[in-house]
Amino acid sequence: MKDFAGRSSLFRRSRSQVRAVDEVTLSLHAGRTLGLVGESGSGKSTVGRLLLRLVGTTSGEVLLDGSDVTGMRGKALSRARRSMQMVFQDPYSSLNPTMRIGDIIGEPVAFHRKLKGDDLDAEVERLLVSVGLSATHARRFPDELSGGQRQRVAIARALAPNPKILVCDEAVSALDISIQSQILNLLLELQQEFGVTILFISHDLSVVRHVSRDIAVMYLGQIVEFGPADRVVDSPAHPYTAALLSAVPEAKPSHGRARAKVLLQGDPPSPSQRPAGCPFVSRCPAAFEPCHVIRPEHTPVDGGGTVACHLQTSGPKLAGRPVPLELMRTAPREAPTESA
Ligand code: SF4
Numbered sequence: 001m002k003d004f005a006g007r008s009s010l011f012r013r014s015r016s017q018v019r020a021v022d023e024v025t026l027s028l029h030a031g032r033t034l035g036l037v038g039e040s041g042s043g044k045s046t047v048g049r050l051l052l053r054l055v056g057t058t059s060g061e062v063l064l065d066g067s068d069v070t071g072m073r074g075k076a077l078s079r080a081r082r083s084m085q086m087v088f089q090d091p092y093s094s095l096n097p098t099m100r101i102g103d104i105i106g107e108p109v110a111f112h113r114k115l116k117g118d119d120l121d122a123e124v125e126r127l128l129v130s131v132g133l134s135a136t137h138a139r140r141f142p143d144e145l146s147g148g149q150r151q152r153v154a155i156a157r158a159l160a161p162n163p164k165i166l167v168c169d170e171a172v173s174a175l176d177i178s179i180q181s182q183i184l185n186l187l188l189e190l191q192q193e194f195g196v197t198i199l200f201i202s203h204d205l206s207v208v209r210h211v212s213r214d215i216a217v218m219y220l221g222q223i224v225e226f227g228p229a230d231r232v233v234d235s236p237a238h239p240y241t242a243a244l245l246s247a248v249p250e251a252k253p254s255h256g257r258a259r260a261k262v263l264l265q266g267d268p269p270s271p272s273q274r275p276a277g278c279p280f281v282s283r284c285p286a287a288f289e290p291c292h293v294i295r296p297e298h299t300p301v302d303g304g305g306t307v308a309c310h311l312q313t314s315g316p317k318l319a320g321r322p323v324p325l326e327l328m329r330t331a332p333r334e335a336p337t338e339s340a
Contacts (some may be wrong), residue, residue: 003092016135020046020271022221028165033191033198035212035229037205037244041268043221046202047166052084053077064165082112085158089170091150094156095142100127102138105156111184112161127156130193132186148179152186159194169201184210206248209233214305217241220268220279226298227305237307240280242325262286262325286325290314 021043028034038044049055051062053069062069069080088094095104105283106124109115115123125135131152142150148258158166168187172180188211191198208229215232217225217240226240236242243262266283275281278291290310298306299313302321309315316323331336 020221021050022274024218024221024223026216026223026226028197028199029213030164030197031191031195032213032244033187033200033211035215036199036218037203037215037217038202038209039203039244039268041271042218043271044218045169046221047218048086048169048199048201051165052086052167053081054086077165082161083163083166084167085161085163086167086169087151087154087158090174091147091154092142092174094154095150099141101133101140101142101145101153104153105138105160108157108160121200123160127160130159130190131156132182133288146179147175148182151175151179151183152206153188155183155186159190159196162194163196165197165199167199167201169215171200172202172207173202173204180207181210189209197313204248205233205244217244220274221271222279222308223298224280225301225305225307226310227301227303227307231301231303231305235303236325237301237305237322238280238309239284239286239311239325243283286311286315288315 024043024047026034026036026047035106036044036047046055050057050176051063053072057070064080064083067076067080071076072080084291099107102121103122104315105127106120109123109127110120113123121138128135128137132184133149133152133156134225137145137149137153142153145153152171155171166187171187175183184201184207187200189197190196198211200208200211205215212229214227215225215229216223217232217238219240225232225236225241232241233245236245239262243264246261246263262285264283269275269282275292276295278287278296281287281291284291288310294310296310296313298308301307302310311325312322
């Protein structure tokens with residue numbers, strides 16, 4: 001759980017607490033990719049930062065190989081940090097413009113793995129080649145490279161300490177579409193080569209699906225759906241997941257049937273004004289009575305994973321099972337407006 005201090009104002013001296021992440025439980029499996037998807041402000045980047053201990057938890061644990069990272073200090077924390085590296089969104093601001101590429105990648109190799117001289121140069125070259133660049137790039141500066149090449153350097157730098165976990169936070173969002181797929185394929189190849197576990201954070205479900213084995217969907221600081229990527233994308237159980245999918249152009253309907261169309265209206269409420277019941281209730285076209293007052297618990301979904309939605313437990317049934325979203329009238333009756 002993570003609370004941030006809200007803003008104080010002229011009229012209100014005391015600072016309120018804003019809950020950015022609320023009772024999130026996620027497990028990363030070695031060598032696999034977990035996709036974490038949600039709109040801007042959903043709390044997904046805060047989860048990545050909590051994992052790396054770039055911000056502290058308000059309560060709860062972050063376990064790495066069974067040890068709680070949140071209470072670590074000194075050498076133990078430094079070892080844990082080496083095990084978990086991050087690739088940021090903007091390859092233009094995340095690389096020091098005054099350093100040569102060889103030094104940007106060489107610095108963490110020298111610091112964490114104590115390599116020097118020819119061994120260090122050889123390792124920098126190996127990392128450059130593994131991300132699709134060449135030894136000649138070591139002598140260049142970041143502003144001599146394209147956006148895609150810079151992101152490759154950022155990935156090589158993140159891999160330099162031999163981490164167990166790579167957190168990619170909107171790592172392809174700033175890149176052209178054609179370059180995005182190259183970087184996503186590179187991440188898949190590197191996962192095979194280095195065996196690294198990836199937490200892939202993005203607002204774009206189509207991008208997340210491309211690289212993830214499992215997907216967690218986050219809304220207003222909570223995980224609302226989790227499961228195998230194919231099940232989540234082909235048969236979303238939460239109206240919010242269906243809404244995210246509705247925004248993705250569909251070349252060919254999966255399994256020969258059309259996806260549920262859920263059109264999102266308005267913006268999420270402020271995290272400081274959470275609804276008492278379901279966090280999605282103010283925007284959900286399928287909301288019914290209990291949604292306003294009872295917070296839904298996670299329940300298992302056919303095909304794997306869980307969903308936090310009352311439709312699964314007390315909603316309308318078809319042959320004893322929750323009515324699939326595509327059979328419900330989940331699109332609003334009137335054309336959506338900018339502000340609902
Ligand atoms: Fe919609 Fe209710 Fe399900 Fe929340 S619990 S997603 S409001 S149907």
